Amino acid sequence: MTAAPPRATGPGTTGPWTTERPAADHQLLRVLGALLREDVAGLRTRGTLLHRADGPWLRLGTGHGQALLLPVREDGFQSTWAARLPLLRQEPDATDLTTCDAVLAALARLAAPEDAPGYTAFAEECRSDLAARHLHAATRDTVLARLTDSHGPRPAHWHGHTGSLAHDTLAARTDHPVHPVPRGRKGLGEPELRSYAPEFHPRFALRWLSLPAEHVTTAPAAGSGAASHPGPDVTPPTGPARETGGVRLDDGWPTPAELGLPRGHHEGHVLLPVHPLTAAGRLHDALAETGLARHAVLAERPLVHVVPTLSMRTVALADRPGTHLKLPLATATLGLLNRRTVTPGSLRDGAAGQRLLEGVLHRETRFAGRVLLADESCYAHAGHELLAVLRRTQPAGLDDATVLPLAALLAPAPDGGLVIGHLADRFHGGDRVALADAVLTLLLDWQTTLFGHGIALESHQQNISLVLGGGTDGPRLLLKDNDGPRVHTRRLAEAWGCAEPTADALGFADRRICVTEDGAVADLFTAITVHLCAGSLAFGLAAHGTAPLGRLLGLIRDRLAEAIDRTAVTRPGAAAVLRARVLDAPELPVKAMVTAGTLLTKARSGAADINKHYTTGPNYLLRKA
Incomplete structure (x- = not known):
């Protein structure tokens, strides 16, 4: 056939x-x-x-x-x-x-009778997605005109963290490579989407909640970059106060007086920013569930304007776009069970994941300046998934660079072309394949190196940004949201020359992160790096007639093989696993997002983690005669 x-x-x-x-x-x-x-x-x-x-x-x-x-x-x-x-x-x-x-x-x-609610819920997701598609179509010209007025007609010249927010808007108007109905958000209709969703590039003010300091757990910033790395024994510093002169959680916060709070809340209290949707929704329930209702005061005055990022619950300060706030929302995307809240454990895990990556960068010096990390060590929570904030600080010095999520590469630009075409015109003489090659070379080298350290990241096309220009030759990668990795502790110990660490020693709250075999790490590497980042780019470029599909898939295989060969020099066991489970496997794991996220409960699907539940698909990287 x-x-x-x-x-x-x-x-x-x-x-x-x-x-x-x-x-x-x-x-x-x-x-x-x-x-x-x-x-x-x-x-x-x-x-x-x-x-x-x-x-x-x-x-x-x-x-x-x-x-x-x-x-x-x-x-x-x-x-x-x-x-x-x-x-x-x-x-x-x-x-x-x-x-x-x-x-x-x-x-x-x-289906079994007990699964019927899942089918009903998925039908509702389809209706929500379809309504959002119609809304996107109706507002396309208006939104693109606003972006052009603010940033200019050429996306390759949308610079810095401000320009990145405009790229987020383009990416939010494209489809997910796997989930079929990604555009709807549970419980949110047209007014909420227009006011708060990234595809409309809105600007709005935050609400503020005052809580007694003794009821709030905080973690100050620990700095970012390879200069702050765990020691060779991978034991993280104890306690949350690992200060290295980083920004404070409340740097730039409004004062209680500016918010009009009563004098009793001027001292000894912590201000938590609250998303307006949460303030108008389930905030009261969260305060009641934690017993904090009688201690808390929600300021009536909204202050500090923000712009949503591609992840709607994360917003950037409008006047300081390199500062992001991850705020819980009582909604779900990419599946009924994929809630957009922020659990206290995930905040701790994100900081631990950042420290782990800093440790790799400290040891793998060839990635210095080529792989950048956002600082996600600064956060606060009051023991509830709706009473939390993560303060993310993006790397400085990118004002003249073009920064965009990988998810935006295949997004339509205002002129109807693709964003990657504009980038290729500016940075690679118009050669889209050459640009894709440069990105894939660095991406696969970095992720394969991590695998050699026993690490795979949930670094999909939304969590990795591409950095071009800004005085540096070649692409750079900017990583964020490192709270859901898989870590093979024995391989990590071998790579770092230390005793095999526990989840506690690494600082992870989620015990599922640390594993003792290669399968879970290889599956995550394949589902995220191979499929969502590399494969989707190749198939998408072929769909647009950029190059024959075989050439693009061969490019992925060649760059991955080269990266595995480099890893084999120092980590032969890890390299052998990637060859067997990715390059030469007859089938590859594929995310089963609808089954695990909506159709079935965890008990019925058997998914320990709905974002890491797999089926199988063909291996498009196999060499064919």
Whole structure:
């Protein structure tokens, strides 16, 4: 069978599936593709392949002479087959199911009764996503005109952390490479999205909560960069007060007097910034649950204007865009169970992850100045996932550089072209493949080096930013949100020449982070670095006709092989694992985001972590004759 043209396989592109089909059809194709990839109701493993005049179909018998039929085409990116034509057909009555509601209702009838709420919830996510797609289309010209007025017409010249926020807006208007309905947010309608979501590039003022200091746990900044690294024994400093002259949590905060707080809250209290959506929503419940309602005062006066980043719950100070505040929201994205709150443990884990990466940079000096870390060691919480703040400080000295998340590379620019095209024109003589090659070379070298230290990061296309220019030749990477890694403690000990550390010694609250085998680390490396960062870029560029898909996939394989060869010099065991589990494996792990995030409870899916629950797909990196 002849493979489908590369342009039909690009994930998250703005090719034919978004420009020539209505939004509902495009969405249904993505949903059917995800359900097939994740083998919902056995579509993939129990389906029988039929060859019909219009192409291949998969037939799933449902009993009593009934069946569901899905037209498919060859894919290759995380799935052997992808859906074609926006329908699922019921037989023998030949009823075409052409809406997400109808498709999910049919599949729910095949599921266990206890799973029915998950199908209902996913149908609601589809409706929310579709409403957001229509809203994005209706506001596209207005938003792009505002970005152009503020930053100019050429994204490659959107500089510094202010320009990065504009790139975040473009990235927020593109599809996720895996999750089929990424644009909706649980419980938020059009007014809330327009006022607070990054795809609309709004500006708003924060609310402020005063709490007695004895009820708030704080961690001051510990500085950033390789100068502040754990010692060779990887034992972190004890306690939260690891001060090295970094910024204070409340630097730039309004005063209690400016907020109009009563005099009793001027001394001995801590001010926590609160997102307006949380202040208007579940803040009262959080205070009641912690017993803090009678001690807390929410200032009536909003102060300090912010702009949302690509992660809606994280906002940048409008007048200091290098300072970000991660604030909990009582919503969910990319799955019902993927809540946007901020747990106290995740704050501790993010700081520990940062220290771990600083330790790697201290030992791997060739990445000095090429891999940058945001400082995420400064935070506060009052023992509840809605009463917390992380203060992120971005690296200084990037005012003249172009800084953007990897998720923005394939985003449409204001002139209708791709952002990566603008970047290539400025930095690589118009050669998009050369720019992609430079990015992939550094990305795969860095992540493979981390694997040699026993570390894999949840550093997807939203959590890694590309830094170009600013007086430095070649690309740089900027990392943030390091709270969900996997760490193979034995490999870490071998690389650092120390006793095997425990989660406590490394400073992690989440015991799932530390593992004693390669599988969990290799799976995360593959699902995030290979698929979401490298593979999605290659398939997306091919979908836009930049270069043949085979050339782009060969580029990934070659750069990954070179990185593995470098790692083999000092970490032969780790390199052998990557060769066997990534380069030469017949199949690769793939995130099962719909199953783990919405359709099934953790008890039913068996997912210890919904963001690290996998199915399998074809290995598009295999060399073929």
